[in-house]
Amino acid sequence: MKLSKRDYYDVLGLEKNATKDEIRKAYRKLAREYHPDVNKAEDAEDKFKEAKEAYEVLSNEQKRAQYDQFGHAGTQNQGFGGGASDFSGFGDIFDMFFGGGGRRDPNAPQQGADLQYTMTLNFEEAIFGKETEISIPKEETCDTCHGSGAKPGTSPKTCTHCNGTGQLNTEQNTPFGRVVNRRVCHYCQGKGKIITDKCNTCGGSGRVKKHTKIKVSIPAGIDEGQQIRVSGKGEPGVNGGPPGDLFVVIAIRPHEFFKREGDHIFLELPITFAQATLGDEIEVPTVHGKVMFKIPAGTQTGRTFRLRGKGAPNVRGYGQGDQHVQVRVVTPTKLTSRQKELLKEFNQIADNAPITEDEDSLFQRFKKAFKGE
Structure with a gap:
């Protein structure tokens, strides 16, 4: 017997008037909780796939509108006969089942990279702990353009080749009909925007390298090789994604006696x-x-x-x-x-x-x- 799918809003624990930001946050929370690499429960993988499917529909304005009007039937392909069939979701399906083999949406929020810093303590500091401040080189959002990459007074323009989608569609005739293939737009590198006047400070990247001071609390009794995780102090996220974390690895100077x-x-x-x-x-x-x-x-x-x-x-x-x-x-x-x-x-x-x-x-x-x- 085929089981009916759960309502996508119920899957993410949201109301039907949820904003894009609320949808993204709800999905990230469930993805972290049920990711198979983290959660070994028997039903974790199924819940992870269910949350990912719900997010892929509700985070896309067109798919969400179809779902709100027609339910799950509005998100299904209409077969191969006559018209063009959209196989662009195959990459995400492979990604869902095999952990990253398919293409990812280049405009989707991405978490920033984690950073690692080695801190050397003397013997007594490791015993009793301490509050300290470290300075690390890391990328920060450009203060001049506020991360847009464009020169002040200008703004990025919508890519005319992909119409801001970050993807180019090509059609191919197959025995099953016409198949639509999607690939990253090479004109805008999948960003959907093109910067004509780049920021002089960051060169259009939207980021600059800075030495950032970060307070770190060393717990009493920490030992050689142990790590301290400082949440949110890694590299900034991409497309509105959260920043990565900073991991402080401890080294201890030997004592004379x-x-x-x-x-x-x-x-x-x-x-x-x-x-x-x-x-x-x-x-x-x-x-x-x-x-x-x-x-x-x-x-x-x-x-x-x-x-x-x-x-x-x-x-x-x-x-x-x-x-x-x-x-x-x-x-x-x-x-x-x-x-x-x-x-x-x-x-x-x-x-x-x-x-x-x-x-x-x-x-x-x-x-x-x-x-x-």
């Missing part, structure tokens, strides 16, 4: 032989400031301690990471005579003293393995 893995921060902390042996309360640097920490007596080099909540904040707001401190016992290389005497005395006492370390410690196992050699 801190290293980061996700939300956790790692620090190698040098301590003396005496501190490792006797224990000590020492200052440990963190990105949040110095904290006091007790090193227990008998700490071995390589041992790791954890300082809870002293890492980086999660960029999505899921808590705070930790700081992991790995101690490294530093062997002194420059000793005074007195220090050497004391160490020699300590070594003699240690050799004659009873074993106090664990029997299976690395030091004891090493001594037993090589005793007498």
